[in-house]
Amino acid sequence: MTLLRSDASHAPPQAPWHGLFERLLAELDRRSLPSSVRSPHRGETRVSAGGGTMRNETGTATHDPSVGARRRHLPLADSAEGKESSCGDADGDLAFLDPAIYCDPAHFERERQRLFLRLPLCLGHIDQLASGSALAREICGVPVLITRARDGEAHVFLNVCRHRGARVLPEQETVCRKQSLACPYHNWTYRLDGSLAGIPRAEAFPDLDTAQRGLRALPSAVRHGLIFAVLDPEAGPIDAADHLGGLDPDLDAIGMGRHRFYRQHTTRRATNWKLIVDAFLEVYHVTRLHAGTIGPFFEDSVSAADPVGRHLRYLVARETTNEIRTLPAERWSPQRHATMVHLLFPNSVIVYHPDYISHLGMFPTAADETLFVHTMLIPERPNDEKAETHWARSFELMDSGVFNGEDLVVCEQIQRGLSSGANERLVLGRLEQNLRWFHAEVGQK
Numbered sequence: 198m199t200l201l202r203s204d205a206s207h208a209p210p211q212a213p214w215h216g217l218f219e220r221l222l223a224e225l226d227r228r229s230l231p232s233s234v235r236s237p238h239r240g241e242t243r244v245s246a247g248g249g250t251m252r253n254e255t256g257t258a259t260h261d262p263s264v265g266a267r268r269r270h271l272p273l274a275d276s277a278e279g280k281e282s283s284c285g286d287a288d289g290d291l292a293f294l295d296p297a298i299y300c301d302p303a304h305f306e307r308e309r310q311r312l313f314l315r316l317p318l319c320l321g322h323i324d325q326l327a328s329g330s331a332l333a334r335e336i337c338g339v340p341v342l343i344t345r346a347r348d349g350e351a352h353v354f355l356n357v358c359r360h361r362g363a364r365v366l367p368e369q370e371t372v373c374r375k376q377s378l379a380c381p382y383h384n385w386t387y388r389l390d391g392s393l394a395g396i397p398r399a400e401a402f403p404d405l406d407t408a409q410r411g412l413r414a415l416p417s418a419v420r421h422g423l424i425f426a427v428l429d430p431e432a433g434p435i436d437a438a439d440h441l442g443g444l445d446p447d448l449d450a451i452g453m454g455r456h457r458f459y460r461q462h463t464t465r466r467a468t469n470w471k472l473i474v475d476a477f478l479e480v481y482h483v484t485r486l487h488a489g490t491i492g493p494f495f496e497d498s499v500s501a502a503d504p505v506g507r508h509l510r511y512l513v514a515r516e517t518t519n520e521i522r523t524l525p526a527e528r529w530s531p532q533r534h535a536t537m538v539h540l541l542f543p544n545s546v547i548v549y550h551p552d553y554i555s556h557l558g559m560f561p562t563a564a565d566e567t568l569f570v571h572t573m574l575i576p577e578r579p580n581d582e583k584a585e586t587h588w589a590r591s592f593e594l595m596d597s598g599v600f601n602g603e604d605l606v607v608c609e610q611i612q613r614g615l616s617s618g619a620n621e622r623l624v625l626g627r628l629e630q631n632l633r634w635f636h637a638e639v640g641q642k
């Protein structure tokens with residue numbers, strides 16, 4: 198099977214992830230030293246803390262004690278009871294989370310209003326929709342209709358009929374081929390560009406301005422193949438490049454726009470959306486929870502991250518990371534020599550596996566329920582049975598075995614235990630720095 202080189206082979210020498218690789222190597226070097234030679238800085242446990250190093254866009258390491266001190270004063274997340282609202286503790290290496298941020302309905306509603314109805318959300322990859330198709334999905338309580346018209350252009354609408362408000366297309370798991378959309382109630386019919394195409398017994402609406410009765414569009418944009426939309430029809434247009442900011446070059450270098458849709462699985466899970474994001478922002482659990490699946494491919498808790506605006510670029514060391522020592526930097530692959538993860542704030546996680554990409558959308562429906570959408574993107578369409586079998590097995594392993602079979606099971610367990618009273622606060626250690634950053638971002642006004 199021939200695979201398109203979708204990774205760092207074409208990346209410029211100073212690829213966006215270059216600095217992260219250097220930090221991974223430094224940490225691996227540090228770990229290979231006998232403990233008596235390691236830096237005594239802040240004690241022995243400090244040595245493994247490099248596994249969670251994080252820098253801001255100016256390259257400032259957050260393990261710098263002064264930065265840690267500043268970070269402790271960031272708003273972490275609004276406490277439902279208005280109690281503790283910042284992270285931090287006596288020695289600066291621990292942070293604490295109020296369980297209410299995951300289960301309080303009023304807290305969730307504030308997040309919905311402040312984040313999910315305001316920020317551009319990544320709804321998926323355009324290759325999922327052939328020209329002349331549509332997908333209906335309720336996103337965070339908003340009925341959304343994504344179409345791709347015959348000219349290939351993607352549109353995002355409210356899935357609400359302009360007659361009396363019925364759902365134009367019933368929600369379903371998959372894309373359906375359509376030339377037009379007929380509302381089931383009275384059969385008002387719309388073109389895929391949203392315009393109103395026909396009204397049965399039109400003489401009953403003598404003065405209706407039908408040009409004004411097209412489907413209500415949501416601000417949307419496609420960049421690098423990713424469809425972004427704001428769930429508010431009154432919001433202004435989206436500048437997707439601006440929204441992606443410093444991650445825009447990553448997606449270009451990795452060829453996200455050339456990737457093809459392979460398969461998608463949507464499932465409602467009984468967990469807060471942030472618990473799922475948390476699971477993808479730390480590697481502390483990977484060799485443990487995933488010991489029987491992907492764990493053996495990874496170093497134990499070696500990672501480095503750069504906040505990029507409100508997004509995050511995160512690189513996790515694999516067993517292959519040491520191989521880059523003998524390679525020129527332009528051949529350091531964030532897929533084969535590590536696993537790169539992007540958080541597109543607030544609710545998209547992109548995982549760059551060795552030969553394919555997983556896009557994970559966490560779309561909350563309640564404080565304790567999330568629509569989890571896993572989309573597998575591959576470098577080229579499978580052109581024979583062997584390739585099809587390969588991708589099908591990869592999807593099954595990652596989607597059923599790892600994500601739904603391991604990560605999300607734990608997220609649901611955590612959700613059920615939150616109100617048990619066992620933990621007044623949840624504790625984050627040095628290897629979970631990304632969560633500290635993420636919850637501070639979520640809590641920002």
Ligand code: FES
Pocket residue numbers: 358359360361362363380381382383384385
């Ligand atoms: S509500 Fe859609 S046609 Fe009447």
Ligand SMILES: [Fe+2]
Pocket residue numbers: 476477482483486487604
């Ligand atoms: Fe995991």
